[in-house]
Amino acid sequence: MDLTVNNLRLHVEEHGQGPPLLLLHAFPLRGAMWAPQVAALQNRYRLIIPDIRGFGDSELPGAGYTLDDVAQDLIALLDQLGIAQAIVGGLSMGGYLAFALYRQAPERVRALILADTKPQEDSDEARQTRYASARTAREQGAAAIAEAMVPRLLGATTLRTNSALADEVRSMIGGNQPEAIAAAQEAMAVRPDSRPLLPQLAVPTLIVVGAEDLLTPPADARAMQAAMPNAQLAEIAAAGHLSNLEQPEQFSQAVAGFLATFSMS
Numbered sequence: 497m498d499l500t501v502n503n504l505r506l507h508v509e510e511h512g513q514g515p516p517l518l519l520l521h522a523f524p525l526r527g528a529m530w531a532p533q534v535a536a537l538q539n540r541y542r543l544i545i546p547d548i549r550g551f552g553d554s555e556l557p558g559a560g561y562t563l564d565d566v567a568q569d570l571i572a573l574l575d576q577l578g579i580a581q582a583i584v585g586g587l588s589m590g591g592y593l594a595f596a597l598y599r600q601a602p603e604r605v606r607a608l609i610l611a612d613t614k615p616q617e618d619s620d621e622a623r624q625t626r627y628a629s630a631r632t633a634r635e636q637g638a639a640a641i642a643e644a645m646v647p648r649l650l651g652a653t654t655l656r657t658n659s660a661l662a663d664e665v666r667s668m669i670g671g672n673q674p675e676a677i678a679a680a681q682e683a684m685a686v687r688p689d690s691r692p693l694l695p696q697l698a699v700p701t702l703i704v705v706g707a708e709d710l711l712t713p714p715a716d717a718r719a720m721q722a723a724m725p726n727a728q729l730a731e732i733a734a735a736g737h738l739s740n741l742e743q744p745e746q747f748s749q750a751v752a753g754f755l756a757t758f759s760m761s
């Protein structure tokens with residue numbers, strides 16, 4: 497469905513019934529990347545899956561924006577759907593957004609799933625790489641970004657054995673507007689350091705990481721877990737950065753097992 501929230505038209509998929517589970521996609525994909533988790537979890541949870549502004553079928557606002565603005569979209573989305581509190585799960589950029597949402601409205605977050613993500617801000621070098629990538633997106637289009645990113649988003653096992661998934665990810669990225677990709681890079685470049693937030697994140701938290709994730713590697717996930725009071729860690733074998741797509745059964749099982757450990761009351 498399409499909803500107008502925070503003065504923007506957002507495309508949002510909603511599936512199933514039960515405790516609300518808001519799933520936030522990675523950069524530069526779209527909500528459809530959560531299809532395996534919809535299949536696995538919709539019999540027990542109400543999944544709310546937006547295309548983040550600009551991506552997929554959601555509207556891209558004209559001017560530059562920050563991840564805090566995107567978090568405002570998400571809070572307005574929960575308001576509009578009448579959801580006081582949700583389990584919030586995000587992969588990579590989705591995790592950055594989960595931190596931003598928690599910073600603005602901690603009372604809306606019942607639990608967190610932080611997949612293949614990291615709390616630290618960008619180094620100066622990483623920021624420059626993002627600005628270069630934004631230029632590439634604007635000058636050469638989304639397909640060029642897909643070509644550059646797929647070999648790093650997917651783990652070695654997937655790259656060796658699952659060319660169909662590589663094609664699917666390439667096509668999800670290639671279907672996005674170049675300007676959305678550029679704007680998101682610019683927003684991520686100026687995101688704050690979320691490490692100071694970690695000790696305050698007392699809600700039940702599942703950290704998930706692909707064992708072959710080169711972008712946010714298992715060592716980063718372990719450091720994040722150590723800094724949080726109530727986090728458990730699931731390492732997904734034979735998966736890279738897009739662990740939910742690369743090993744959907746392992747990923748969904750880890751999430752279902754975690755969700756079964758607490759109630760939504």
Ligand code: MLT
Binds near residue numbers: 521522588711737
């Ligand atoms: C993602 O998968 O969302 C990206 O790797 C995030 C990033 O570029 O930092």
